[in-house]
Amino acid sequence: QVQLVESGGGLVQAGGSLRLSCAVSGRTFSSYTMGWFRQAPGKEREFVAAISRSGLNTFYADSVKGRFAISRDNAKSTVYLQMNSLKPEDTAVYYCAADSTVVIYTTDRKYDYWGQGTQVTVSS
Numbered sequence: 001q002v003q004l005v006e007s008g009g010g011l012v013q014a015g016g017s018l019r020l021s022c023a024v025s026g027r028t029f030s031s032y033t034m035g036w037f038r039q040a041p042g043k044e045r046e047f048v049a050a051i052s053r054s055g056l057n058t059f060y061a062d063s064v065k066g067r068f069a070i071s072r073d074n075a076k077s078t079v080y081l082q083m084n085s086l087k088p089e090d091t092a093v094y095y096c097a098a099d100s101t102v103v104i105y106t107t108d109r110k111y112d113y114w115g116q117g118t119q120v121t122v123s124s
Contacts (some may be wrong), residue, residue, distance in 0.1 A: 009118030022096030027078035038092035
């Protein structure tokens with residue numbers, strides 16, 4: 001059983017920063033491609049960022065490129081999402097997800113395991 005637990009969400013003013021963490025347990029963390037998704041009220045869940053098993057390759061949604069950075073620490077079985085220059089439109093529940101394949105997918109249905117989500121609220 002693979003478990004993902006997000007943390008680090010909260011309330012921040014526009015222009016501020018937050019760092020989300022996702023701790024993974026149950027299987028070898030380095031065997032998973034990891035992704036971050038988000039879902040705003042009344043909207044579908046959308047891709048934010050993903051990182052390869054080694055951490056050498058990353059991919060971002062255009063809406064966050066240049067502001068967000070995904071990283072991972074395989075020794076700590078944790079993936080991070082550093083969010084800078086936050087905007088009110090970044091307000092959402094943020095989810096981390098794990099995929100057992102080597103391909104970096106931007107589609108949520110390709111991911112096998114999900115966390116419970118952490119709320120990020122950006123005030124204007």
